[in-house]
Amino acid sequence: MEIGAYSFGDSQLNADGSLRSTTEAIQNLFAAIKHADDVGLDYFGVGEHHTTTMPASSPGAMIAAAAAATTQIKLGSAASIIGTDDPVRIFQQFATADAISGGGRVEITAGRGSSVETFPLFGHSLEEYDDLYAQKLELLMTINDSETENVTWSGTVRPSLDDLAVVPRPASGKLPIWLATGGNASSSARAGQLGLPVSYGIIGGAPHRFAPLTELYRRSGAAAGHKPEALKVSVGALGFVAPTKAEALERFYPGWHNLNVEMGRLRGWPAPDKRAYLAQADAPGAYYVGSPDEVAERIAHLHGYLGHMRHFLQMDIGGIPQEQLLESITLLATEVKPRVERLLAQK
Amino acid sequence: MDIGAQEHVATRGTIGILGAGRVGTAIARLAIAAGYQVKIATSKPAADNALIIEIVTPGAEAVNAHEAAEADIVVVAVPLHKYKSVGAETLAGKTVIDAMNYWSVTDGDIADFEVDERTSSEVVAAHLAESKLVKSFNHIGYHEMEPDALPFSTADRRALAVAGDHQGAKDQVAAFIDALGFDVVDAGALAAGKNYEPGTDVFNGRFSAEELYAKLHGNLISA
Ligand SMILES: NC(=O)c1ccc[n+]([C@@H]2O[C@H](COP(=O)([O-])OP(=O)(O)OC[C@H]3O[C@@H](n4cnc5c(N)ncnc54)[C@H](OP(=O)(O)O)[C@@H]3O)[C@@H](O)[C@H]2O)c1
Numbered sequence: 001m002e003i004g005a006y007s008f009g010d011s012q013l014n015a016d017g018s019l020r021s022t023t024e025a026i027q028n029l030f031a032a033i034k035h036a037d038d039v040g041l042d043y044f045g046v047g048e049h050h051t052t053t054m055p056a057s058s059p060g061a062m063i064a065a066a067a068a069a070t071t072q073i074k075l076g077s078a079a080s081i082i083g084t085d086d087p088v089r090i091f092q093q094f095a096t097a098d099a100i101s102g103g104g105r106v107e108i109t110a111g112r113g114s115s116v117e118t119f120p121l122f123g124h125s126l127e128e129y130d131d132l133y134a135q136k137l138e139l140l141m142t143i144n145d146s147e148t149e150n151v152t153w154s155g156t157v158r159p160s161l162d163d164l165a166v167v168p169r170p171a172s173g174k175l176p177i178w179l180a181t182g183g184n185a186s187s188s189a190r191a192g193q194l195g196l197p198v199s200y201g202i203i204g205g206a207p208h209r210f211a212p213l214t215e216l217y218r219r220s221g222a223a224a225g226h227k228p229e230a231l232k233v234s235v236g237a238l239g240f241v242a243p244t245k246a247e248a249l250e251r252f253y254p255g256w257h258n259l260n261v262e263m264g265r266l267r268g269w270p271a272p273d274k275r276a277y278l279a280q281a282d283a284p285g286a287y288y289v290g291s292p293d294e295v296a297e298r299i300a301h302l303h304g305y306l307g308h309m310r311h312f313l314q315m316d317i318g319g320i321p322q323e324q325l326l327e328s329i330t331l332l333a334t335e336v337k338p339r340v341e342r343l344l345a346q347k
Numbered sequence: 348m349d350i351g352a353q354e355h356v357a358t359r360g361t362i363g364i365l366g367a368g369r370v371g372t373a374i375a376r377l378a379i380a381a382g383y384q385v386k387i388a389t390s391k392p393a394a395d396n397a398l399i400i401e402i403v404t405p406g407a408e409a410v411n412a413h414e415a416a417e418a419d420i421v422v423v424a425v426p427l428h429k430y431k432s433v434g435a436e437t438l439a440g441k442t443v444i445d446a447m448n449y450w451s452v453t454d455g456d457i458a459d460f461e462v463d464e465r466t467s468s469e470v471v472a473a474h475l476a477e478s479k480l481v482k483s484f485n486h487i488g489y490h491e492m493e494p495d496a497l498p499f500s501t502a503d504r505r506a507l508a509v510a511g512d513h514q515g516a517k518d519q520v521a522a523f524i525d526a527l528g529f530d531v532v533d534a535g536a537l538a539a540g541k542n543y544e545p546g547t548d549v550f551n552g553r554f555s556a557e558e559l560y561a562k563l564h565g566n567l568i569s570a
Binding site: 114116119126185186215219220223 | 367368369372396402428450452453455488489490491494548550551552
């Protein structure tokens, strides 16, 4: 099982609660990825997010920089919002980062995004939401699956490509392309039909309730003739690791609170409730907050339901101090991962 | 969870659900557990959804939209910006539950819902002009529906609000919600649904019937 992290960037807070710079947030994220590589984490996912509190807007740029500064960690977007971006450009940026990484460490995760902020930002119409997503995913796969540099594609949401070169090619011929979904059944079926690995973003509720979706995914994939090895599942969720559960709960809470206050303002949610936080942080809730033993136990337990091959956590939200983030990353790599492996080997 | 025993199968009615997304499938599983016959449709042909329904809502039947519309109660749980793609003629005369919300963060600004002060359900009701619309299930997260459902008369059972202009339809929906595992609080006319739209205290909060009643009717007085 691969253990990883993902981040949308996390602007730090001053003592008076005001936001520090987005520049610093990007520098912190870069440092966190290098640190994750040093301590042996398997995967780091980046953005895409476009707010002052979470400014990791450009996964391609960050991953290219990280590819040059790391040696073993896999790097991916989490996720690239493809409906409002150009798949040709995304592919070129990630193939470039792949070359810099030495080859084989860079992945794309294609998603819809949980809000619509990229539509006004990049000048797209929400009326085309479904078409933009479907066609751009198809274009991205067409480029990736192309046997040669030259690609031909036509659609309505973007100018056609008539035998045009899209370079560079990835070192190993293709990049892994994952499909991100938040739990809509038809997205799982679609990922299976396309034979793409699927990445579940689980932000609330009991993660083991995703079991029918993974079954749907695998059966849809098998029905479309895809091999079981191609049908991989990963899970991204909120979480935090500290030496003890009490410390983990205490460290993660202020950031969780801040994030929920901000989201509540935008989305009309009520004031965040600490009881809800504590409930989600206990099995079978959605947050993987605890000591290495507890987090490992919960990941292994979920594996019994989903059979996932990668579990990665978003730890830096709402201005979590950088040193606490780095410690959580260290514990994930050096304490949680070996425990998960031991637990899975016992099964 | 074991709500509604098998002997209800013959006595409960048929529920049609438009939308096999997060909300539609969660309501479907609860309705099946409560002994209803459940028919689910999307904008796609039934056959496209057969595997989804078999695995995600076992016991329900994948149908075409017009067949789902023949049920005793029809739940509309499609993305709000697609509300006009729901066929109004097929739902004429029906009791219809509007589970949809206008959430500009995820829906973007939709002109139809920005022009005046009407609630999203009143706009939907203008489209489904011949149906008896009841606004409900809007203020509970899809992932909370199954864990929070409890048998009748359990202490502190979570309550859901209903709002509508047709008392008979509201009673019918109230009985359905109760069978699924929630208490019911009558919020008043369809327009009173504004008291549990996004941005209100009630939206996404978890309340017992007594608490919800106080919230809704307190809001009405101060409004
Ligand atoms: N998520 C929540 O926790 C929650 C809670 C309460 C209320 N709500 C509200 O409930 C509504 C649905 O949300 P969701 O999260 O369930 O959405 P979702 O997961 O995106 O699912 C929407 C479903 O509607 C189907 N659909 C689209 N057009 C249709 C049509 N004309 N007839 C029948 N089916 C159609 C879609 O399938 P095809 O596109 O394949 O047709 C899909 O199965 C939204 O308005 C939301 O605001 C959400």
